[in-house]
Amino acid sequence: MAPATLSTCMGRKIEIHKELQEITPQLAKFEKTNPFEVPADYFQNLPGNITERLQIKHDEVSILDKLIRLALKPQYSLSLISIIAIFIITVIVFDRTDEINGLEEQLQTVSTEEIQNFINDNIEDFDAEMIYENMMVEADVTEIDDELYESIREYLIDELDENTIMEELL
Amino acid sequence: MDITDQEILEKFAVESTQQFAFNLLVKKYQEKLYWHVRRMVINHEDTNDLIQEIFIKVWKNLHKFRGDSKLYTYLYRIATNETLTFLNKKKRKYFLPLSNVEKKLEEELVASTSFDPDKLELKLQKAILSLPTKQRLIFNMRYYDDLSYEEISQMVNTSVGALKASYHHAAKKVEKFIIDD
Numbered sequence: 001m002a003p004a005t006l007s008t009c010m011g012r013k014i015e016i017h018k019e020l021q022e023i024t025p026q027l028a029k030f031e032k033t034n035p036f037e038v039p040a041d042y043f044q045n046l047p048g049n050i051t052e053r054l055q056i057k058h059d060e061v062s063i064l065d066k067l068i069r070l071a072l073k074p075q076y077s078l079s080l081i082s083i084i085a086i087f088i089i090t091v092i093v094f095d096r097t098d099e100i101n102g103l104e105e106q107l108q109t110v111s112t113e114e115i116q117n118f119i120n121d122n123i124e125d126f127d128a129e130m131i132y133e134n135m136m137v138e139a140d141v142t143e144i145d146d147e148l149y150e151s152i153r154e155y156l157i158d159e160l161d162e163n164t165i166m167e168e169l170l
Numbered sequence: 171m172d173i174t175d176q177e178i179l180e181k182f183a184v185e186s187t188q189q190f191a192f193n194l195l196v197k198k199y200q201e202k203l204y205w206h207v208r209r210m211v212i213n214h215e216d217t218n219d220l221i222q223e224i225f226i227k228v229w230k231n232l233h234k235f236r237g238d239s240k241l242y243t244y245l246y247r248i249a250t251n252e253t254l255t256f257l258n259k260k261k262r263k264y265f266l267p268l269s270n271v272e273k274k275l276e277e278e279l280v281a282s283t284s285f286d287p288d289k290l291e292l293k294l295q296k297a298i299l300s301l302p303t304k305q306r307l308i309f310n311m312r313y314y315d316d317l318s319y320e321e322i323s324q325m326v327n328t329s330v331g332a333l334k335a336s337y338h339h340a341a342k343k344v345e346k347f348i349i350d351d
Contacts, residue, residue: 013316020313023338024345032314035291036208042218043204047196050225051189 173198175241182232192232196225199242202315203249209310210253212299213278220256224249239324246317246325250307257303275299290348297347301340308333309340 021028181191208217311317319330
């Protein structure tokens, strides 16, 4: 423990051992051993592995940014939210995580413009018009401002379990 | 490692030394946090994933740390929360009642340790695994990590009195399990 001195640590160990002797003398006789093993050089490599994961996470957040920005545009919102919902349901209900793991890598190479084009190519005009009208009536939204974007982004990243979102979404 | 927590935090606050400071923090606390998590989730692969997620969370949130508690208390708190969340997810994922999750952990314990199945060490580990999750956590923090009740209290948001009672019950249960087994 960082702030404690050696004598404090020893004192505490003795105190904890005495307490255990009072509760259960049998258990206090046990020698504390560590039965678990770790791969060779694991702790030498861990800091580097974490740095690599941080870089990947940074890229994942960029993808999340792209999706949120698109979802906030009226013409794409319902479609994109539906797609995301289907992904989450697929993963949760059918546990198809392995099958869609490759999506993360594929998305890294896709630009926002390409995603927009894909949605444009795959949405019926009637749907887009109806979605847009419903959005305007129900939400009274004319355009998405930066503040709204930031607050949704912060919420998704900080309040929802971002590990779960990224694991299940991507 | 001689660097103090205060020095790590000061370096982390400066953008040019932030990554360096974070590496120092990982090197300083990785083993303590790893074993804290490993004793709860048992197998190395899960622990490895979890410990990386924990440090990533620390990286994202350390700038919000205001020094209200000691740094290691803050780190243990994050590690504990992530570990409990992981165990709950595991239970949900397999649609298992808690007792079956512990049975699964027991199988993993036998598979991932090297000790003689007839030895007392294995009996002790099985006995600890038979405890309810929160009681197991408190028992490990006191028995293996030598943490004071005040420190554990800050980490798991439970009163010192409740922690003492929990540890007392846990130790008694472990003893009974070993004698009856």
